[in-house]
Amino acid sequence: MQYLKKNQQGMSITTWIMLIAIALFLVLLGVRMVPSYxxxxxxxxxxxxxxxxxxxxxAPPKQLRKIFNRRVNINAIYDFDQKYLKIDRSKGKTSMILDYEIRKPVAGNVSVLMHFHKEVDWK
Structure with a gap:
């Protein structure tokens, strides 16, 4: 009777469903996050x-902001709020600082929060 006994090989249907659900969640997360990045x-x-x-x-800060806004519009970025761009001319250098957060809903009451920060300095 030893020859009738078989060991299970491979994954069960429950494991496949779980893996597919996780993969779909990761794809959904990517679809929500990639445009923001x-x-x-x-x-x-x-x-x-x-x-x-x-x-x-x-160039004075007002002109730098105007140039930045024009280029952002050319690149079809319409949801950007200008208050997140800081331009500082002090200590003999110019700094442009972009610092903002975006919250995107993923599914139901689950959201993803992304924080972006970029600082550029020149003399």
Whole structure:
């Protein structure tokens, strides 16, 4: 009778369902988070390009903000609130500081909170 006894091999249906549920949750999380990260990287790139452009080295903060806003609109970032961009000209240098948080709903009462910070300095 030893030959009739078989050991279970592979995963059960319950394990497969759990793995699929976890994978779907991670995909949903990625769908919610990726656009926010892409917007942040676009804004960081805009800040770096303003820093690297020699014609804006001595520009006043109001003009730097206007240039930043124009480039943000060109990149189709419409949900950005301008209060999160700080421009400081002190101690002989210019600083552009981008600091904000975004909360995105994922499913039901579950949300993801993302914090973004970028600082660019030049003399």
């Amino acid at each position: 892409m917007e942040y990287y676009s804004m960081a790139k805009i800040m770096e390009s303003i820093k690297d452009d020699p014609q804006y080295r001595k």
